[in-house]
Amino acid sequence: MQPIIGNFRILRPKYEISQVDGLNWITQAHALSKYIENSFLQNKKTLPELKIYMENYINRFGCKPDKIENRGTSIDDYSHQNWDEMNFFDLKKNTSGAFLHKRMEFYSQVVNEIVVQFYQEIEMPPAHLIHVTCTGYSSPSSAQRLVSDKGWGNKTKVTHAYHMGCYASMPALRIGHGFILQENQLSLFNNEELKNNRVDIVHTELCTLHFNPSLHEPSQIVVQSLFADGFIYYSLFDEHYFNKSDFKNGLQVLINHEEILSHSTDAMSWDLDDHGFQMELSAKVPSIIAENIEKFIIGMSSKIGLNFNEVKNNAVFAIHPGGPKIIQFIKDILVLNEISIKNSEEILKKYGNMSSATLPHIWESVLSSNPKKGTLVYSLAFGPGLTISGSIMSVV
Numbered sequence: 581m582q583p584i585i586g587n588f589r590i591l592r593p594k595y596e597i598s599q600v601d602g603l604n605w606i607t608q609a610h611a612l613s614k615y616i617e618n619s620f621l622q623n624k625k626t627l628p629e630l631k632i633y634m635e636n637y638i639n640r641f642g643c644k645p646d647k648i649e650n651r652g653t654s655i656d657d658y659s660h661q662n663w664d665e666m667n668f669f670d671l672k673k674n675t676s677g678a679f680l681h682k683r684m685e686f687y688s689q690v691v692n693e694i695v696v697q698f699y700q701e702i703e704m705p706p707a708h709l710i711h712v713t714c715t716g717y718s719s720p721s722s723a724q725r726l727v728s729d730k731g732w733g734n735k736t737k738v739t740h741a742y743h744m745g746c747y748a749s750m751p752a753l754r755i756g757h758g759f760i761l762q763e764n765q766l767s768l769f770n771n772e773e774l775k776n777n778r779v780d781i782v783h784t785e786l787c788t789l790h791f792n793p794s795l796h797e798p799s800q801i802v803v804q805s806l807f808a809d810g811f812i813y814y815s816l817f818d819e820h821y822f823n824k825s826d827f828k829n830g831l832q833v834l835i836n837h838e839e840i841l842s843h844s845t846d847a848m849s850w851d852l853d854d855h856g857f858q859m860e861l862s863a864k865v866p867s868i869i870a871e872n873i874e875k876f877i878i879g880m881s882s883k884i885g886l887n888f889n890e891v892k893n894n895a896v897f898a899i900h901p902g903g904p905k906i907i908q909f910i911k912d913i914l915v916l917n918e919i920s921i922k923n924s925e926e927i928l929k930k931y932g933n934m935s936s937a938t939l940p941h942i943w944e945s946v947l948s949s950n951p952k953k954g955t956l957v958y959s960l961a962f963g964p965g966l967t968i969s970g971s972i973m974s975v976v
Contacts, residue, residue, distance in 0.1 A: 581764070583757050584822040584976060585814055586830030588944035591694055593652035593809040595659050599645040599932075603638055606793075606804055608661055610634045613675040613793040641798040642805035643932075647904035651808035651932035653788040654690045668789075675794040676855040683789050683856050687716030691784045695722040696729075698782060698813045705732040706780040706815070708759045712741045712752050712936050714850060715786045715857065723782065745850050746900050747838075747961035747969035748936035752781050754836050756816040764818065779816040783937035785809060790856035799861045806903060810934025812941055822976070829947050831957055831973040837880040844868055844966035865902070866909060868966055873913055876968050877958065884972065891956055897921050898942040900961035901928040910960065923949065943973075951975045 597605070611630040618624040625633065657666045664670065668678040668686075691713075711723035720728070723738045730736075737759075741752045756779035763777040787807035792800070822830055847862045881888040897920045899907045907924050910916075923945040927938065934941065939959055946957055957973040 581761060582819055582832050582834060583753070583760055584817045584819050584830040584832045585753065585943065585973075586817065586822065586827045586947070587813075587815040588940065588947065589698060589813040590941065590944065591697055591811040591813075593654045593811070595653050595656065596650050597653060597658050598650055599643070599648045599805075602651055602658065603642050603645070603805060605658055605661065606642065606791075606801070607631065607635045607638050609669060609671065609791075609793040610638070610796060612663065612671050614796065616671060616675050617794065637796075638801055638805070641801040643802065643904050647929065648806070648932050649929050651788070652934075653809050654786055655686075655788055658788065669791070669793065671793060674855075676792050677794075678855065680852065680854060680856055684716055684718060687786055687789060688718040688722070690786060691716065691718075691722045692725060694784055694811050695726050695782060698811075699726060699730070704778075705730065705735040707735070707763055707777040708737050708739060708756065708779040710739045710741055710752050710756055710779065710781045712748050712781060712783045713785055714743045714745045714748065714935055715789060716784075717742060722784070743850065744936065744967075745848075745963040746902060746933070746935050746938065747963040747967055749781075749783065749939045750836055750838065750959065750961065750969040750971050752936075753816060753833055753971065754838075756781060757833065757836070760816065760818050776821040777818055778821070780813065781816060781940075782811075782813050783934075783940060784811050785935040785937045787933070787935050790858070792853075792855050792858065794855075795858070799863075802861065802903065803859050806933045808932030808934050810931060810937035810941065812937050812944070814940055814944070829951075829953075830976050831943060831947065832976045834972045834974055835880060835884045836971045837876075837883065838967060838969045839872075839876060840965040840967050841868060841872055845964075847966040848962070848964045850964055865962075865966070866906075869906075869910070869962065869968075870913055872968060873910060873960070877914065877960070877970060880970050880972065886956075886972070892920070892958075893917060895920060895956040895958055896946055896951065897924060898939055898946065898957060898959040899924040900939050900942075900959075901925075901933050902962050903933075904928070947975070 611634040849860045955975040959971045
């Protein structure tokens, strides 16, 4: 049984900030933070001097507007620079921003509302609901609250796929596939007719919640100018129950593959800190990917009888944008054509990096472009471990 994903729904964050305005906001925040931090110095720079310094610094290391045009956020603070009126970034009180507990309270409030919106017009409960996130936690979760409020407690099982980061959509598919197989096996064991065991997957990422203006390292400027909020819902179906009269098209999962590269655990991390979650990216990540990606994708293809070099020119690639250069970087290594990476580049440009929600946005974009039936869709994403996660799907 090869499951099919479809029925995508996207909800955008409350605020859309242009990258030009976003970089300006980051510049002002870092300058003010540094000015306050240096208040004890005798020969400290003035605030206008620090603003000029930080503008040059962020122009050097930040993600440029030609790669990312807009990013969504659920936080009002990013829409203005009245620092005394900030909810999370009153830097005069704390140059790192609000403490983690306040950020998590806000996360729960936003995500509870988002999940309810996704299910406003859905009457048929799923057999399983998988909630995916790496940017906030609360128990009971928004998924559990939804199931309780809907009265679906004896029909829907909730599973949490948390803290895997950018590649989490593919483990979520793997989990969902296992659930469908398990439900089918139970039906056969009890001599029952196979039923529609729909698995819903919901991603809720509030990446902008974890901005910290007191972290000035180049890697932190990359992170703070790259990540954005994103919310997406989709369903995983048993191939026998994907009703093509209900859905125009879908993606059939042919293989889902993953590897943790040896001796690379220090390349990427995503840890909890006093003032939010903090990402660390090593400069050696590109070289690690370069050394392993071709072997990975050729091996994944061969597992289902495909010769990668024979099929790649007619395939579409959903490449998670771990940074503005990563899509072109992988394109060059694998010798891909420009058309095949178009959807990946467009999603990065429109929305930024939404962590685990990004690949599903690219999948939705692929389906919305009316691809030819049978078109292969290769997905690639990376995360702590260092983990390479991939899948091959076919348009149905």
